[in-house]
Amino acid sequence: MTVQPEKASAVVESCWCCGTQYSEAELVRLGQHPEVGVCLRCARWLQRRAVQRLDERHPSPGGRLRGGIRAIRATVIRKGWHQRGQLGVLLRWLDRHLP
Template sequence: MTTEEPGSEPEEQMCWCCGTVYPESRLIRLGSRPEAGVCLNCTIHLRRRARERLAEGRRPLARWKAQVSRQSREQIMEHHWHQRPIIGPILRWINRHLL
């Protein structure tokens, strides 16, 4: 973390989730806890985890959908399909918009 001068915005801050230092423009501040900042990559991960947790308390079909989505994501990552030139960008787009 950097030290702040009065009247100036801090240039870089640490993500409270992964611990990586980012410029302020790459952090999302938490509403009632403005000192807590989470990087954009971690917000995606936290959103996915929150939706999985919500699905646990729902009907069996919703739980099954979350489980299939998680298992598919794990298989894609294990085989590095998300890094392939043609299918990779498509898989990453789906990942951002799914669960």
């Protein structure tokens, strides 16, 4: 009978954006600064912020459409509709498929 070496426990690190702890598989690293890890949710938030900045710098019909979606998203969050039962489930699902 052989004894298997104990597996190293999963490394848990904090997201540099929200501070929540995640395993390495749930973090995205920056290219030139691999010490910086951002969770997938924060990476999505950053991506949306980057697209917003690009839309502001280069106005276009698509940018105006995304701006409208951002305004609706902000209203939904401000009113807390995303946390209301089945409506919240539907809105969160829809949000995952919008830019």
